[in-house]
Amino acid sequence: MTPLNITRRDAAAGPVLHVAGDLVYGQAAALRREVERLDLGAGQCLVIDLSGLGICDSTGITALLAARLHAHAAGAGIALAAVPAGTLNVLTIVGLDRVFPIRADADTA
Amino acid sequence: MRRLGEEPAPSGAGGGANAAFTSLLEDSAEELYESAPCGYLSTLMDGTIAKINDTLLEWLGLERTAVVGRRRFADLLTVGGKLYHETHFAPLLRMQGELRGIALELKTQAGARLPVLVSSVVKRGGQGEPLLIRTTVFDAADRRAYEEELLRRRREAEQARAEAERARREAEADRARLADALAVLQRSLVPDSLPDVPGLETAVHYHTASADRLGGDFYDLFPLDGERWAFFLGDVCGKGPEAASLTSLTRYTLRAAALHDPAPEAALTTLNAVLYERYAVGGDPRYCTAIFGVVEPGPAGATVHLASGGHPPAMVLRADGGVELLPTPGGLLVGVLPDAPVGSVRTTLAPGETLLLYTDGLTEARTGPGDRYGEDALRAFAAGRAPASPQQLITALTGLLDGFGDGLDDDTALLALGVPAARPTTELPR
Amino acid sequence: MTNMDIRSRNNVTITGLADAPTVILAHGFGCDQNMWRLIVPALEERYRVVLFDYVGAGGSEPSAWDPERYSSLEGYARDVVEVCEELDLKEAAFVGHSVSAMVGVLAARTVPERIGALVMVAPSPCYLDDDGYRGGFSAADIDELLESLESNYLGWSSAMAPVIMGNPDRPELGRELTNSFCATDPDVARVFARTTFLTDSRADLADVTVPTLVLECTEDVIAPREVGAYVHAAIPSSRLVTLEATGHCPQLSAPEATAEAILDFLAAWH
Numbered sequence: 001m002t003p004l005n006i007t008r009r010d011a012a013a014g015p016v017l018h019v020a021g022d023l024v025y026g027q028a029a030a031l032r033r034e035v036e037r038l039d040l041g042a043g044q045c046l047v048i049d050l051s052g053l054g055i056c057d058s059t060g061i062t063a064l065l066a067a068r069l070h071a072h073a074a075g076a077g078i079a080l081a082a083v084p085a086g087t088l089n090v091l092t093i094v095g096l097d098r099v100f101p102i103r104a105d106a107d108t109a
Numbered sequence: 110m111r112r113l114g115e116e117p118a119p120s121g122a123g124g125g126a127n128a129a130f131t132s133l134l135e136d137s138a139e140e141l142y143e144s145a146p147c148g149y150l151s152t153l154m155d156g157t158i159a160k161i162n163d164t165l166l167e168w169l170g171l172e173r174t175a176v177v178g179r180r181r182f183a184d185l186l187t188v189g190g191k192l193y194h195e196t197h198f199a200p201l202l203r204m205q206g207e208l209r210g211i212a213l214e215l216k217t218q219a220g221a222r223l224p225v226l227v228s229s230v231v232k233r234g235g236q237g238e239p240l241l242i243r244t245t246v247f248d249a250a251d252r253r254a255y256e257e258e259l260l261r262r263r264r265e266a267e268q269a270r271a272e273a274e275r276a277r278r279e280a281e282a283d284r285a286r287l288a289d290a291l292a293v294l295q296r297s298l299v300p301d302s303l304p305d306v307p308g309l310e311t312a313v314h315y316h317t318a319s320a321d322r323l324g325g326d327f328y329d330l331f332p333l334d335g336e337r338w339a340f341f342l343g344d345v346c347g348k349g350p351e352a353a354s355l356t357s358l359t360r361y362t363l364r365a366a367a368l369h370d371p372a373p374e375a376a377l378t379t380l381n382a383v384l385y386e387r388y389a390v391g392g393d394p395r396y397c398t399a400i401f402g403v404v405e406p407g408p409a410g411a412t413v414h415l416a417s418g419g420h421p422p423a424m425v426l427r428a429d430g431g432v433e434l435l436p437t438p439g440g441l442l443v444g445v446l447p448d449a450p451v452g453s454v455r456t457t458l459a460p461g462e463t464l465l466l467y468t469d470g471l472t473e474a475r476t477g478p479g480d481r482y483g484e485d486a487l488r489a490f491a492a493g494r495a496p497a498s499p500q501q502l503i504t505a506l507t508g509l510l511d512g513f514g515d516g517l518d519d520d521t522a523l524l525a526l527g528v529p530a531a532r533p534t535t536e537l538p539r
Numbered sequence: 540m541t542n543m544d545i546r547s548r549n550n551v552t553i554t555g556l557a558d559a560p561t562v563i564l565a566h567g568f569g570c571d572q573n574m575w576r577l578i579v580p581a582l583e584e585r586y587r588v589v590l591f592d593y594v595g596a597g598g599s600e601p602s603a604w605d606p607e608r609y610s611s612l613e614g615y616a617r618d619v620v621e622v623c624e625e626l627d628l629k630e631a632a633f634v635g636h637s638v639s640a641m642v643g644v645l646a647a648r649t650v651p652e653r654i655g656a657l658v659m660v661a662p663s664p665c666y667l668d669d670d671g672y673r674g675g676f677s678a679a680d681i682d683e684l685l686e687s688l689e690s691n692y693l694g695w696s697s698a699m700a701p702v703i704m705g706n707p708d709r710p711e712l713g714r715e716l717t718n719s720f721c722a723t724d725p726d727v728a729r730v731f732a733r734t735t736f737l738t739d740s741r742a743d744l745a746d747v748t749v750p751t752l753v754l755e756c757t758e759d760v761i762a763p764r765e766v767g768a769y770v771h772a773a774i775p776s777s778r779l780v781t782l783e784a785t786g787h788c789p790q791l792s793a794p795e796a797t798a799e800a801i802l803d804f805l806a807a808w809h
Binding site for chain 1: 449
Binding site: 154155156181183187188189190191192193195196197199200203204212213214 | 567568569570573574576637676677680681682683684685686687688736758759760761784785786787788791792
């Protein structure tokens with residue numbers, strides 16, 4: 001299990017969280033906490049940059065879904081960026097590719 | 110040693126020192142006996158005190174006349190000491206003629222207790238016959254205090270050890286109870302056995318990845334009416350008690366929904382609404398992937414209607430050895446959105462054909478660093494065994510799972526349904 | 540445990556005349572079968588003599604110790620019954636010293652065909668004073684005894700061992716007494732002491748129907764004369780003999796008189 005490291009930067013459209021490591025049982029809760037700490041404004045877009053993502057299990061997906069709920073509650077949007085192929089495959093199987101806007105990389109407008 | 114400036118003593122002074130020494134030596138044996146720094150006591154064989162020294166009388170606070178010929182040695186002891194004397198001390202002394210360093214307590218006239226160490230020797234006559242008992246008594250208050258401290262420490266250490274042992278046993282019992290409870294709970298999440306379905310053969314396998322973490326895979330098979338049977342298989346997010354409660358909710362919601370409206374899409378839509386209301390609305394999304402199916406065995410085979418919410422596609426092993434995946438495009442994880450789309454598909458199973466539902470524990474099993482088993486490998490595996498009856502297929506897949514060893518790190522559920530191959534028509538001679 | 544050889548478990552020794560009636564000798568609290576050493580020679584001339592150690596005492600098998608079983612006199616009585624059964628004794632005379640006298644009462648009740656007569660040496664059915672009954676001790680006295688056992692644990696283990704090991708006068712005793720006393724685990728002694736001194740067996744005396752000899756000493760701190768009279772009165776089939784002996788162990792302090800009283804009784808019974 002690769003340790004999870006989450007870093008934050010602010011882009012013009014809203015905060016960007018860069019996720020490095022595994023989003024798995026026992027670690028994924030850190031992403032949820034990080035997201036809940038964000039003060040999102042209406043009209044902003046939270047981007048979760050998964051370019052450093054290792055493994056993502058169902059608790060990882062739960063954390064992404066919780067982030068989505070948190071953003072929507074604030075009137076903000078959410079997008080996933082740079083999703084690794086394996087995770088994208090899982091997201092597609094479960095239909096989440098239609099729930100999350102998916103971008104090639106975090107800087108794409 | 111001589112101090113600086115002191116003259117050596119003249120020889121006459123040496124004579125003076127000797128005189129003083131001699132006067133010390135003149136101390137009579139009698140006086141030595143009476144005033145020795147320990148108690149002396151002589152008794153008859155029955156314990157009656159015949160002689161006792163001043164020191165001991167002083168310790169006891171007794172007059173000689175009240176003791177000699179009137180009391181026995183045991184009378185000087187505390188009651189507990191008397192019992193010990195009768196059961197241990199006296200028999201041993203009789204048997205071996207000598208005893209040393211026995212810890213006893215004397216009872217003084219004033220009522221105080223004096224801890225002592227007692228040694229006794231039997232004096233024998235010319236024929237070896239026992240005559241009397243000589244006893245010395247040492248004040249052992251300090252030693253006894255030390256011994257008591259040692260004993261206290263020992264008791265404390267024993268107590269601590271006993272408590273640690275008890276705690277360890279309790280922890281073990283707790284762990285065993287928990288394991289029992291988990292096993293019972295786990296069994297409530299999947300049926301003990303599948304019902305017999307006329308015209309169909311069924312087989313299941315459930316692999317539990319970890320005994321102390323309840324898994325989140327589930328399956329079931331039950332009758333809808335005289336002709337049709339419903340079945341489902343799925344995987345809830347997460348692990349442990351929360352996953353178990355979600356699994357339980359999912360299983361019973363699907364069963365109830367199917368009785369209300371047997372269309373597979375309707376069952377999953379109902380489940381989606383229930384999970385979304387229960388969890389996502391509160392900001393705590395929980396979801397599952399599931400395939401729900403209805404099967405109707407008929408004379409020519411069985412019709413199957415499947416709906417899926419984000420679950421890996423079902424697989425069919427055809428009678429001609431072909432393998433098909435049954436994708437259900439458009440389906441979504443159940444419980445995520447208020448109105449989730451559900452994908453559906455239909456097929457027919459001819460005699461000798463088998464439908465397989467599985468959870469992604471199988472396809473996500475690690476087969477090497479960074480490698481997962483995957484859908485393609487599964488398909489190839491099935492192709493190598495098709496056609497196969499449900500039991501043959503499950504047996505083969507169980508072997509495959511066992512071969513993954515530690516690579517199989519998630520719970521895995523397998524459910525197979527099939528129409529038995531037509532029997533050979535050759536009749537046996539009567 | 541059930542498979543353990545009873546003879547080695549209880550360190551059974553058999554001497555005397557092989558074909559003669561059997562006398563079984565049972566030691567009391569604090570000692571082992573060596574207690575009978577001075578009267579065994581007299582008994583051997585006319586009887587088959589069986590000696591044993593209770594589990595927890597003397598040369599018994601340490602692994603057989605079970606604090607629960609030996610927390611009641613019934614546990615010790617089972618030792619007696621099992622020894623009797625192992626040797627297939629019939630109509631044996633049971634001689635019990637001190638607490639063993641009551642153990643014999645319980646054993647005779649369990650296997651009446653095996654025990655035909657009882658000799659109770661310095662018996663007491665109850666050591667504690669009770670309303671109208673003088674046993675001689677209070678509960679606090681018994682606690683004191685337990686303290687004595689405890690405080691002599693260090694004494695035994697350090698000071699006593701060398702003394703007992705090297706006994707120049709009677710070397711034949713040394714080794715056995717080492718086993719007898721030094722091997723006594725203080726935890727075992729504590730259980731036996733509690734069982735001995737805190738049990739009230741007065742009601743069991745009524746069950747005695749076999750010929751019984753009650754032997755008491757003129758001065759016994761542990762079992763006073765009142766208790767001897769009480770036991771005699773409670774057992775109609777008993778004879779009371781008062782030995783001119785002091786202390787609680789007449790078989791040591793007055794072995795000839797003790798042996799004579801036992802032999803007279805046995806001769807009359809047979």
